[in-house]
Amino acid sequence: MIEQLRELISGQNSIFQNNLLLRLSCFEESLSQLESYDNLNWSSDTLASIVSIWSLSDFVAESTSRFPLLLADLINSGDLESEYDDNSLKQRLSQKLKEVSSEDELIQALRLFRRREMVRIIWRDLLKISSMAQTTKDVSLLAAETIDQSLAWLYADCCEKWGVPYGKSSGTPLQMVVLGMGKLGAYELNVSSDIDLIFAYPENGETVGSKKSIENQAFFVRLGQRLVNALDKTTADGFVFRTDMRLRPYGHSGALVLSFTAMEEYYQDQGREWERYAMIKARVVAGDFAQGEVLMQSLKPFVYRRYIDFSAFQSLRDMKGMIGREVKRKGMQSNIKLGSGGIREVEFIVQAFQLIRGGRDTRLQHPELMVVLGALEESHLLPSQAVNELKDAYIFLRNVEHAIQGINDQQTQMLPECEIGQKRVALSMQYDSWESMLTQLNIHRKNVSRHFSDIIASEEDKENDTEESADWLGLWLGELADEAAADILKEHNFESPEDSYLMLSNLRNQRNVQMMQTQGRERLDSFMPLLLAEIAKQESRSLTLQRILLLVESVLRRTAYLVLLYENPGALKQLVWLCSESPWIAEQLAATPLLLDELLNSESLFSPPNKQELQDELRQQLLRIPQDDLEEQMEALRHFKKAHVLRVAASELRGTLPLMKVSDYLTWIAEAELEQVVEIAWHNMTEKHGFPLRANGDQCELDFAIVAYGKMGGIELGYTSDLDLVFLHSGDVNKPTTGERSIDTGVFFTRLGQRVIHILSTQTAGGQIYEVDMRLRPSGNSGLLVCSLHAFEEYQRNNAWTWEHQALTRARFVAGCPKLGAAFEGVRSAILSQKRDLSTLRKDVIDMREKMRHSLGTKTAEGELPEAFHIKHDRGGIVDIEFLCQFAVLGWSHEYPELMNWSDNVRTLQEMQQCGLLDAKTAEALSEIYKSMRALIHKRALQKLNSQVEPNAFSDERAYVSTVWGDFVVKKIV
Known part of the structure; x- marks a missing residue:
């Protein structure tokens, strides 16, 4: 068999051969470790399929070459060639979980089950054994079953620990209800998708049957936390589904689980327009399905209004602005979900009709996009040609999405730039070349974009003041004599008109501007008159112009940012005002134009999120980045900090945040960053060296703490503050780590500290996250970078100077192990409470x-x-x-x-x-x-x-x- 595979590989496209030979070598080595593999005598057609799928998907290739018995099971069972019925996954998973007796075993069993079924799904999809609709349904059913059966197991375990929750009014036992949102609710999950969930329970009450009863709210929160952990946690066996809970009422600031009554009150009193969109695709996926349907019926009036809801048009315009912002990001044209003519635009067209007319036409009250498109055609709300073009485009786009994601089981919608990736996608789509596939893709995207513009475009677009624009345009283009141009600037109260016109002339005559391509120059020429008109409304006009021209110069090669401002007058207005108020903000925007996105929503710009929201937002952003992509993680950390510091600065300038709140937010941003940096560094180190050990021989579970001193310790960070930090650990420095590349625990923690500092302070084109000062650690620069808590206490008691105790008054635990942090606080209290002369x-x-x-x-x-x-x-x-x-x-x-x-x-x-x-x-x-x-x-x-x-x-x-x-x-x- 090995030789047959080798021969088949030799006949493959040369671009795949090196990868295929490596997979074959891994497969052969994995076979050698098996006692017997008589059941691997497969036909030549089957072997050809193995080579084909190995060419198209690294995920499938790695899973099947490392685990030959998994491959044998899939092939010999016939599962790769047959469709599952609706109960197959339920029965199979139920059988697997019968052997589970602990939560750890549950977590492992779920991940092994998920691996097998995702290999099957991606195999069938990429080789076109399965249709797009069947693939999305299979993934959605897999998600729903893992959620439901995990919940059932954990619910029983929680009942043993804390009793059975009973309703106060009904007097009956209660279960949790899990709503699947988005693509999960519509049976439209892609092959590497997050799942968006909302948890609820029927009524308040308390548990019965345990020594100490707890309230139902507490019971279901604990149950929900364990369920998210069972699904989302990444272990050596991978994860089940990345789980996102941000769609629940109040977002991450709200309770993880709410009662039905609280849910109904929230949506009735506080539900926002975007939450109507989210609820369109909601369905019960786990728990008490009967009670879940009761909840869904109670929420329906919030989603679908009885009348034709023309008030939704404002929401449509807001959504159009959001999509326009994302499309204009650098590189977003290659994103088949968010880019122009992408999946999101198809979805939005359908949802727009659902919100406007769904209350009157119940055929539109369906979560599945393809079903609703058919209903729109039947209702003559869309012509048949438009429906057919949108259906064809949607299927094509989703297939391309699966081809991209199936390569590495990675959640991305970016078209590959490397040759091998492009070849894989083209072959998965059954095209001989990338160019021919791309041509067809562009036809579909053009059709979607046209329909999107026809349906969503506002009929009352603002018209520019042509006379004023003409004046500023002539000045910008240099059509006026220098003296006349300076006079115009003087008339508009520019304090230094000659200098201002010289700045404009210098920009216009720059080589970068002279060499711009036609489209870019047109964008610049359209933007500059609007910019000048807005600057003329400020107080320090010449100074504001000087600051903003730095930004203009920085985006001359990325004029999509100018389009963003040109098409969003509100964002342009915020930009000019902020730059007039602060040269620091102007420099930040010029250095990182991507921050212009923050100006599109004035509500969020002047209302920074709270600490919990900051932490959750950053965590969610990093979840979407591969754990081994440190560079991309660092870039995300940098941008997160810059974006949120900009919000704080804007809020302070606007007067919506007092001083103490400004410092709070700047400190919370730093704390959110440090939490994630510690997680990243810990993962990197343990992946490489294994886990350090404690004195009792137990494995350390992030036994590392960051203590902040100075401004951060005192919750008084400024915009340019560095971080005064001290690192502590509670490991045994005399014991080695557990990995194959073992090192002493002391060395481990030193390198961990170095990795944290590296992530925070490395200077790149995007700047650094924070400058770190470690001089306040015991013995200063001559001391250990990371010391044990015991050594820290000994130093503070016996060797610290008074000024070091002064510094300790402003110290506090900010990231890492909470238990170690609490122990530090105990040491701090003991030292500070000593009686002194x-x-x-x-x-x-x-x-x-x-x-x-x-x-x-x-x-x-x-x-x-x-x-x-x-x-x-x-x-x-x-x-x-x-x-x-x-x-x-x-x-x-x-x-x-x-x-x-x-x-x-x-x-x-x-x-x-x-x-x-x-x-x-x-x-x-x-x-x-x-x-x-x-x-x-x-x-x-x-x-x-x-x-x-x-x-x-x-x-x-x-x-x-x-x-x-x-x-x-x-x-x-x-």
């Missing part, structure tokens, strides 16, 4: 304060007045207030432990008042002074200015701080 402490604090002021404050010659006031470091500034708080924490925490509760200065001042160390008036005054000084630093950072201001700034406040400093620190007597 106040005289010695006072001297140490005052000496360090003077040393810092001499080193970092404003330098002034003897007998001369200072030329500036440094808000942070000069007398009466921010650091005086910080040191005052640190003096109080170190001096009185043994008596008032609540002083240690917070790492930020404002709340520490409040605690000092509560403890009687400061009177209310003083504490409030210091807080307000502290916040006003920090607010000015923030504003100056957005203006790219340092922390030095005019010498008389804050004169009264500085005098007050100095007085309190003298009374409290210098003269304090206890």
